[in-house]
Amino acid sequence: MKRAVCPGTFDPVTLGHLEIVERAAGLFDEVVVGVGTNPSKSRLFTDDERIGMFADAVAGLPNVRVQGFSGLVTSFCAEVGAVAIVKGLRAPSDYDYEVQMARMNSHLTGVETVFLPTGKDYSFVASSLVKEVAAFGGDVSALVPPSVLTALTDRLAERRAAGG
Template identity: 40%
Template sequence: MKRAVFPGSFDPITLGHVDIVKRALPLFDEIIIAIGVNADKKYLFSLEERLQFIETTFASEKSIKVKTYTGLTAVFCETEKAQFILRGLRNTTDFNYEQAIAQTNFEMTGIETVFLVSTPGVSNISSTIVRDVLRNKGNASSLVPKAVITSKK
């Protein structure tokens, strides 16, 4: 079974994340969307809310699982018997950042990272921008799945 982990904080999940996952579905038998938990980070949405947003967004996709984890992504992949890490790239800045992480993960565990380039319609979206829009009561409906918009925040 080809299993990939798509890690992130998903605070919140965006249409850019959804784009990457949907386009990756034909490549893998199973994709685990893995919400990383960092006790030092201040999140806009609780872990429970982020989990619910993702589960709701992908409710009809049986090959998608949603889990949470702490610690190193590569170690989580080993625990889940995932052979691949899935990452989305919006631009060259993302690539430069992700390349070193991918190489380190491979050196540590032999787990390959698969990069998908975002489609142009969502390449401008980042969780940071979305959080700013939401904190300032802006309309984020073109940036996030419906599950995020229908939440209380």
């Protein structure tokens, strides 16, 4: 069985993330979405919320599962028995950074990295931009799954009400 890991923080999950996972699911027998967890990092959504949002978003994909991890992605790959890491590339600048990571990961464990270019509809989408646009009242409904839009809207409203 060929298993791949799609790692990220996914704060929040976007349709661009889902596009890459769906395409990876067509290439590998199983895809494990590795949601990076780090209690010392400040995120809009908790680890459990991010894992839950992604799990809901991929519920219709039978060969995809979602699992949290901390530490090195290569250690997580070894833990789940993955032969590859799948990364989406939005722009040439992503490649410059990701190829260094891929070479380091290969050096550490021999795990290969597969790069998938994002579709043109999502080449500009980043979680940080989605959060920023939504925080200023912009419409991000075409960029995130409906359940994520609800969670995002609710969380931002909570923060505004709390004065933050």
